[in-house]
Amino acid sequence: MSDEVTAERAVGDHGAGDGAEEAAARRAELMDQAREAVQGRPELEELLERVSALDTMDLPHHVAELDAVHRVLRDVLAAAGRNDAPAS
Structure with missing residues (x-):
C-alpha cells in the first residue's frame, strides 16, 4: 500500500464542506478569544x-x-x- 492519501481518506466520514465549515467555525472562535485577550x-x-x-x-x-x-x-x-x- 502506498503512502498516497486519497481525497476520500483525507475527508473521512465527513463531507468536504463539513470539514471546511468546522475549520471556519473554529477559526472564528479562536479569533474571538484572541480579540478579547488583546482588548486595550x-x-x-x-x-x-x-x-x-x-x-x-x-x-x-x-x-x-x-x-x-x-x-x-x-x-x-x-x-x-x-x-x-x-x-x-
Whole structure:
C-alpha cells in the first residue's frame, strides 16, 4: 500500500464542506478569544485585523504580511514588562 492519501481518506466520514465549515467555525472562535485577550492593546488589535485580512489577499502576499506581523509581535514581546516595572 502506498503512502498516497486519497481525497476520500483525507475527508473521512465527513463531507468536504463539513470539514471546511468546522475549520471556519473554529477559526472564528479562536479569533474571538484572541480579540478579547488583546482588548486595550491597539498594536495587537491591529495585528489581529491584519491576520484576519489574509483571506482577502492573494496567497503570494501572505508571507510578507505574516513576516510584518511577526516583526511587530517580536517588538511587543521584547518590550513587555519594561514599562510595568515598579519604581525603586
